[in-house]
Ligand SMILES: NC(=O)C1=CN([C@@H]2O[C@H](COP(=O)(O)OP(=O)(O)OC[C@H]3O[C@@H](n4cnc5c(N)ncnc54)[C@H](O)[C@@H]3O)[C@@H](O)[C@H]2O)C=CC1
């Protein structure tokens with residue numbers, strides 16, 4: 431007994447669900463590229479839908495073909511599950527007139543929630559974009575009373591000259607009418623918490639929803655994290671070391687890391703988590719379960 435610290439025992443005894451209280455979750459999906467991935471997507475949606483997320487979102491990669499695919503999936507999610515489905519909309523490759531038309535179209539189709547992003551620039555692009563996400567928020571607001579989510583960067587967006595500029599950019603998006611910010615994924619909860627404080631300090635009064643990425647493919651993540659300016663702590667390299675050929679253990683490790691993260695954030699008062707599901711349900715479902723988020727039909 432004397433070998434176990436009181437702090438450790440307390441943390442073991444305190445059930446996560448006690449600290450969590452009422453937790454909201456939202457799930458992000460992307461348009462699948464193959465028939466097999468399409469099946470995985472729908473299985474995932476069916477598995478996660480009973481958790482009654484406050485919304486689900488579907489990403490959109492630049493070029494208009496993909497926008498139709500985003501819209502088709504959004505429509506199907508609405509029809510099949512009745513959930514609030516929010517398309518991502520980007521402005522990097524569109525004119526104001528086009529965006530107004532798309533927004534009207536969405537509104538006429540009963541879509542009330544949009545995730546408004548500038549969009550990733552095509553690789554090698556050197557030109558300054560004509561429109562930024564703050565402009566897109568303003569355009570959407572001029573069309574209708576959408577519920578708008580925007581992106582936020584605890585570790586600073588790679589194209590931003592400095593952290594303060596990036597923070598002020600989020601303020602501009604909120605002042606233009608965004609109702610919440612969803613963060614880029616991160617692996618050091620301290621970085622999120624400090625960022626949330628800085629947002630509050632400059633008068634950003636919307637919810638800063640942490641974006642949670644359960645990491646099952648660590649090698650791909652390393653590339654993506656470099657691109658997006660997200661730090662991978664050295665303990666994480668260590669955690670995935672030697673598991674390249676061992677998907678089962680990788681999944682267990684991924685679940686543990688993400689669960690530790692939501693535990694810390696819950697204790698710091700976070701009560702909405704946005705999951706980058708990568709179209710898979712297992713890890714997100716398990717983390718939600720631990721947060722006390724249960725299938726609604728089973729409770730009713
Ligand atoms: N789930 C998803 O699909 C997510 C995608 N992203 C991607 O990240 C990228 C950035 O999108 P957002 O954050 O919405 O863009 P944003 O327009 O808010 O900011 C993009 C960059 O431009 C800078 N910036 C903003 N206004 C500026 C101005 N007037 N002059 C000069 N620089 C300015 C910002 O500081 C930032 O570095 C997009 O590629 C988006 O698709 C980011 C997070 C989540």
Ligand SMILES: Nc1nc(=O)c2c([nH]1)NC[C@@H]1CN(c3ccc(C(=O)N[C@@H](CCC(=O)O)C(=O)O)cc3)CN21
Nearest residue numbers: 489550614615641643646647650651652654658706708
């Ligand atoms: N700048 C930016 N662009 C995005 O598209 C984007 C963000 N940021 N941040 C939030 C989410 C997270 N996204 C991600 C994050 C990780 C992978 C990734 O690691 N993909 C691997 C593994 C896929 C798997 O496990 O099935 C891959 O091989 O594609 C992909 C997209 C997409 N989103």
